Amino acid sequence: MNYWLMKSEPGECSIDDALAMPASTVPWTGVRNYQARNFMRDAMKAGDGVLFYHSSCAEPGIAGLAEVASAPYPDPTQFDPASHYYDASAKPEAPRWILVDVRATKRTRLVPIAELRAQPDLAEMAALRRGNRLSITPVTAAEWAVITRRLLAS
Numbered sequence: 001m002n003y004w005l006m007k008s009e010p011g012e013c014s015i016d017d018a019l020a021m022p023a024s025t026v027p028w029t030g031v032r033n034y035q036a037r038n039f040m041r042d043a044m045k046a047g048d049g050v051l052f053y054h055s056s057c058a059e060p061g062i063a064g065l066a067e068v069a070s071a072p073y074p075d076p077t078q079f080d081p082a083s084h085y086y087d088a089s090a091k092p093e094a095p096r097w098i099l100v101d102v103r104a105t106k107r108t109r110l111v112p113i114a115e116l117r118a119q120p121d122l123a124e125m126a127a128l129r130r131g132n133r134l135s136i137t138p139v140t141a142a143e144w145a146v147i148t149r150r151l152l153a154s
Helices: 015-020 034-043 113-117 141-151
Strands: 003-008 025-027 049-054 061-068 101-112 136-139
Touching: 003 061, 003 141, 015 025, 015 049, 015 061, 015 101, 034 136, 049 101, 049 141, 061 113, 061 141, 101 113, 113 141, 136 141
Parallel strands: 003 049
Antiparallel strands: 003 136, 025 101, 049 061, 061 101
């Protein structure tokens, strides 16, 4: 099993929005970074753990827990000219952008980025590295344990 931190702007899809969806599942559309796409395409598996992170908001941080709920498949927004995520270079026979479905499992207290940074055990966490702007980053099993057992249990 792998673990991931996946960022979403709450105005686009919050943890509450995801929990309100049928089966609490949302397609993770709009990822337009090759490294993040490759994580979804090559490494994510159904059942992997997800830290649902609110970004680009007044107080960014982990807002809930989720899991990868599907195998990767083409992101339909790349083919829709009306979509903000439209990519004229993408073709149905050769999709460029991939997504997975994510099932929200639990809303948690907000764990702000400052609290994450204050944890020595998380010093090497990919999402906390200066300059990191990826919307999807891997989380080690040890980091997952610190966050789910220590930070979210308090």
